[in-house]
Amino acid sequence: MSKFFFLSFLSSICIVLGVSVLTKAAPRDALITFLPGFNGSFPSKHYSGYMTVGDTPPQNLFYYFAESEREPSKDPVVLWLNGGPGCSSMDGLVYEHGPFNFVAGNTRSSLPTLHLNEYSWSKVSNIIYLDSPCGVGFSYSNDTRTYESSDLEAATYTHKFLLEWFKEYPEFSSNPFYVAGESYAGVYVPTLASEIVNGTAICSVMFELWNIQIETDRQKGYMVGNGVTDPEFDDNALVPFVHGMGLISDTMFEEVDAACAGNYHSSPGERCNKMIQKVLDGLNVYDILEPCFHNPNVEEDGNGNNSLPISFRQLGITERPLPVRKRMFGRAWPFRAPVGDGIVTPWPQLISNFEVECTNDRVASVWLNDRNVRNAIHAAPVTEIGEWTICCELSFDHNAGSMIPYHKNLTAHGFRVLIFSGDHDMCVPFTGSQAWTRSLGYKVVDEWRPWRSSADQVAGYVQEYSNNLTFLTIKGAGHTVPEYKPREALDFYSRWLEGKPI
Structure with a gap:
């Protein structure tokens, strides 16, 4: 079952595999050497900048990439997407599971102070924070008509981003790969996974060459937190x-x-x-x-x-x-x-x-709109693309429909899936997520039970289904789980990535 997922992902990077991937390293001009507000050594290498995708007109999609603080050459690569639609994934970097904690300055205009985050998800994974779709966060185009987007178009351009990203960072092309996100990324994530699957025919010969390795050690999947899924279940x-x-x-x-x-x-x-x-x-x-x-x-x-x-x-x-x-x-x-x-x-x-x-x-607004910060992270200046805002107003077409058929198809083909919910979120209540996961009709293989954090406390509840589907709650957490419960979030994240019981 794991072979299917990896074959699917290889389709999105097959072009990379054809250009001597092992001889090229991450781009030096994307390396971040310092960050205003932070004094000390970075826990791992950080990169940021733009990938230009499409041509009618081109879109400049901004990313921030933090290498794993453990074993970057072996640890999973995780693409993180915030929701909205129209909300920047710098939200996840600053407020949720990024490498730093941000402490507000003494005045409304003073820069925050950055400290290392002991519960960062970069402790156990390489993680890419992507501003998507175009027009969100630091991502921009010279033609603002591209700021009109949709579920399916966002998936297409994010897939194109991944193609370009792995060309620039080919040393990660053989790492396990996962897609993760929250809120409206409940739509972004499964539609992107399906977009990747649709490219499997491109590199069929290459798939055969990788067959033995894929079968033994390449399980991939995706995770969604408090995610929009189906209007009737959610609302x-x-x-x-x-x-x-x-x-x-x-x-x-x-x-x-x-x-x-x-x-x-x-x-x-x-x-x-x-x-x-x-x-x-x-x-x-x-x-x-x-x-x-x-x-x-x-x-x-x-x-x-x-x-x-x-x-x-x-x-x-x-x-x-x-x-x-x-x-x-x-x-x-x-x-x-x-x-x-x-x-x-x-x-x-x-x-x-x-x-x-x-x-x-x-x-976040004070820090990300500071000229020196933008220079440090290679983001376009305010004079060129305007101020960064956590969310923006998009003209957005919800043309993918319910995500339940997407989940049904992807889980049937070997994707490992984790659906997690903060149980005090009223925006996308855990009860709706619990109901739709149950509606898939899969056999319960581990009945509803408490799971414990690394502090040996009950941190929530979990139910596991056949077809590698897991539903998890986090006790006392709101809509953005890692923000409210950082220890517990890192606990279930690291265990699930490693294939350990939660």
Whole structure:
């Protein structure tokens, strides 16, 4: 089964294999030699820059690549994608599992201080952070019409990026390869995996030459965290999740259920919309344990509007030595709009709002818009492409439909798949992910059980299915799991990559 995945991936790098890959090393002009705000030695080599893909017109896709701090020549290569659609993967680098922790400066405009992150995913893997699609983060084109994208087009151009990336970094072409992401990357990841599969016929002769090695030691796969998957499963999970977590009363649940006729996905009528807004009021949808700050321009210090007592919020406190960032998305949101509707937004009543409440991204914005930082990471200057923002407004066509057929096809052909969910995320509730993974109809090979962290504490729950499918929850984590639970995130990430039981 593992052979199929590796053959699929070889199709995306077969051009590389034909140009003497072992004689070429990573590009020197992409090497990062220093980072403003950080004093000390890098834990591994870091590279960043642009890969130009396509020709009508070309797209300049920005990446940040951190080599593994363990054995870069042998450890997996992981492509990380943040969601939105329209959100930068620098989000993952700065706030989640990058090599550094960022501590805010003393003033709103001063640069943050960087310290090594003991829970970085680069501890056990080579990891590429990619700004995709074009127009997101630092990625740009000289023709802004390319900022109109879709599920399938994003997969095509990310695949093209990988072709170019492995040409530039051929020494990693034989490493195990995985795709990972969160939120709307629940669409990006399986569509990209399918795009890679579609190229398998290109290098059939080369596949035969690699046959023995592939069969014995090349298992590949993908992982998705709190990922958008299917509109009915995702959207219909929200109100029952809120009720189950004790955030609305039985009476309110009965009222909203009646108003929406039990169907929260299609939002039938004004009464349903108003009731859903009432359910959301005062809550941070990305983590129900975190306070909701309604004015993103006000400095967050823990005194914002919050409907939950401090003692309850402490259950979700992060181990990470920096203030947990409160903003993850602008107008873009992980819920799906109907095909062709463009901007993603969770519910009709929120369409008029560009800024989503409970959010602020000062640390990343200050650092990534600093001229010296941009020079250091080889990003285009503000004068050329504008300021970096965590998320941008895209015209986006949701033309891939439900991801369930994608998962069904990929798992049937040998992909190892990990679906993980922070169990306090209201944006894409774990109950919806649990329901759709079960709906695939695979045999349960390891029944629902607790899994323990490296601190020997129950960190969540796991259920394993046949066809190499695993569903995992992380106790007390919000929408961006590694941000809230960095130790536990590194625990399950490293175990799964190594094929160990979680």
